[in-house]
Structures are given as C-alpha cells and as structure tokens.
Amino acid sequence: MIVAIHQPQYLPWLGYFDKMSKADVFCYLDNVQYKKNEWQNRNRIKIAQGRQWITVPVRYRFPQKINEVEINNSVKWKKKHIQAFITNYSKASYFNNYISYFEDFFSENWLLLSDLNVFLIERLRDFLDLQSKPTVLASRLTLRDDPTDRLVDICKAVGADTYLSGQDGIKYMDLKRFEETGIKVITQEFNHPVYPQLYHEFQSHLSIVDLLFNCGPESMDKIREVNPL
Numbered sequence: 001m002i003v004a005i006h007q008p009q010y011l012p013w014l015g016y017f018d019k020m021s022k023a024d025v026f027c028y029l030d031n032v033q034y035k036k037n038e039w040q041n042r043n044r045i046k047i048a049q050g051r052q053w054i055t056v057p058v059r060y061r062f063p064q065k066i067n068e069v070e071i072n073n074s075v076k077w078k079k080k081h082i083q084a085f086i087t088n089y090s091k092a093s094y095f096n097n098y099i100s101y102f103e104d105f106f107s108e109n110w111l112l113l114s115d116l117n118v119f120l121i122e123r124l125r126d127f128l129d130l131q132s133k134p135t136v137l138a139s140r141l142t143l144r145d146d147p148t149d150r151l152v153d154i155c156k157a158v159g160a161d162t163y164l165s166g167q168d169g170i171k172y173m174d175l176k177r178f179e180e181t182g183i184k185v186i187t188q189e190f191n192h193p194v195y196p197q198l199y200h201e202f203q204s205h206l207s208i209v210d211l212l213f214n215c216g217p218e219s220m221d222k223i224r225e226v227n228p229l
Helices: 014-021 077-089 095-106 113-127 147-158 175-180 208-226
Strands: 002-006 025-028 042-047 050-055 135-137 162-165 184-187
Touching: 002 014, 002 147, 014 113, 014 208, 025 113, 025 147, 042 077, 042 208, 050 077, 077 095, 077 208, 095 113, 095 208, 113 208, 147 175, 175 184
Parallel strands: 002 025, 002 162, 025 135, 162 184
Antiparallel strands: 042 050
16 A cells, blocks of 8 residues: 655645555645745746746744644735636636635635645545545644654554655655565656646646646646656
8 A cells, every 4th residue: 555645735736646646545744844935835826927926824933833833814815816816717728617616715714724725635636536545634643753753653554555755755764764664665756747728838837726727627637648657
C-alpha cells in the first residue's frame, strides 16, 4: 500500500493531485509548523498579464501549527477571490460548471485555515474523480515529533509499506529509518501537462482551478497524458 503525505494547501497545483492519484491513501499533514509565504494560504491563477496571487489572510503567531492558524476574516478576501475567478475565467470553457460551487463555498464562514483547505481539496478531488482515495488527518494520529519519525509513524498508522515522497522531500529524510522499518520510499516524478488556456502563452504551475475551468471533466485526463499511473 502506498501513502502520500502533504500539508493541506490552498487550491493546490496539479502536482498535488497527481500525488494523491498515485497513492492508495493520502494523509493531510496538518499538525506541523505553518510556514509563511508558502502555499498553505495562497496560490496563483492566470490573468491576461501572466500570473496573479490569491491569498487567504491569516492571524499567525510563531510557532503555530497549520491546524491552529486562524483566518483573518476582517479582510474581505472571499469576495476578492470570487471576483478574480469571474474576471479571469468567465470565458473559459467550463467556468459555469464550477463557479456556483465556489460561490457557495466562499459564502460560508471559515475560521481555521486547515479546515478551509481540507474541505476545498476534498471537493476538488471529487471533481477530478479521486473521491475513492481514502484520506486521513495527521492530527488524529499518534505521532513522534522528529520529521522522519513522524512520516514513518504515519506509514505504520495507515498500514502502508511504501511512502510516496515529493521530488524535494527525499533530500530532508533519513532514509535509513524507513529501511529499518521495512518501508520503501519512492519519489514522485511529475511532468507538467500543457492544456488549453485563456490568454497568450501557456503558464504552468498554477492552481488546479485553472485546469478545471479550462478542461472540466477532462482535467485528470490531461494530467494522466504525461503522468501515467
């Protein structure tokens, strides 16, 4: 059994869902330290001039864990994000298939960043036909604090004999600890697909919403064309 483990991100990029699709079970690593200016509270969409950040404002106090970080709802960020979708994707082929979902989602009162991210990812994987993949929150497991030991403990908790690491993750792990427990480590190799987009030349490494609005039900097929299982 293969497990993939990743922090819950905001509207993640395509590689996040490729990793999820290649695992038998996916673990949201929600109980590690939050990192500012990374992907947990922001992502990028395509606009006529290139790329644009969309950011969820947070109230963060070091060294809070991801699942402890509150959203700063004194800022009207939800309206801004919906308007960014409408402005930049209203002419996309599948815009009308998904925009009502996002409008409903952003009408809710979200308090914690991790809750918002996990809920969004769970719905997005439904759109990508990945709903059969079981998921688990790391915060609900009994884990050691050491980064490598934590990953090993997650593998054991879900019954996995193989850990699917990101391309950079292998640089920071003590692989010997995995070997000692009989857990195999494999590395994700992700090739970014080129797909139809609005505006000028192709832009890669955007939020999954760009692929969904442009390719709709064929979105996962676009990823699979260059990343077969």
